[in-house]
Amino acid sequence: MPERCSCCNQDFRIEPGFYSAALWISYPIVLIVFVPMIFLGFLLKETYSLSLEMMLGFFIIICFGLQIPIMRISRALLLHFTIHYVGSGNK
Numbered sequence: 585m586p587e588r589c590s591c592c593n594q595d596f597r598i599e600p601g602f603y604s605a606a607l608w609i610s611y612p613i614v615l616i617v618f619v620p621m622i623f624l625g626f627l628l629k630e631t632y633s634l635s636l637e638m639m640l641g642f643f644i645i646i647c648f649g650l651q652i653p654i655m656r657i658s659r660a661l662l663l664h665f666t667i668h669y670v671g672s673g674n675k
Contacts, residue, residue, distance in 0.1 A: 594667065603662065605662055606655065606659045606662045607658070609658040609661050610655055610657075613654050613657065614654060618643075618647070621646070625643065
């Protein structure tokens with residue numbers, strides 16, 4: 585993560601432990617993404633007769649693949665919720 589915003593020069597190192605609050609934001613994102621995926625997996629298991637081990641393997645691979653994007657989104661949302669900008673103005 586960069587130290588400062590290239591556009592507005594906002595310092596992203598706000599205080600120690602600030603981004604641990606992003607975990608609380610990422611939890612609902614994970615639920616929104618993975619709960620429907622679990623139901624879809626069980627539906628496909630019956631349709632295509634997939635084994636539980638194969639479904640679990642796919643699920644773990646997808647979890648690891650989406651971990652970084654979900655954490656980046658949750659950090660961006662945390663910054664959006666906590667830092668209030670006063671007008672962008674013309675450059």
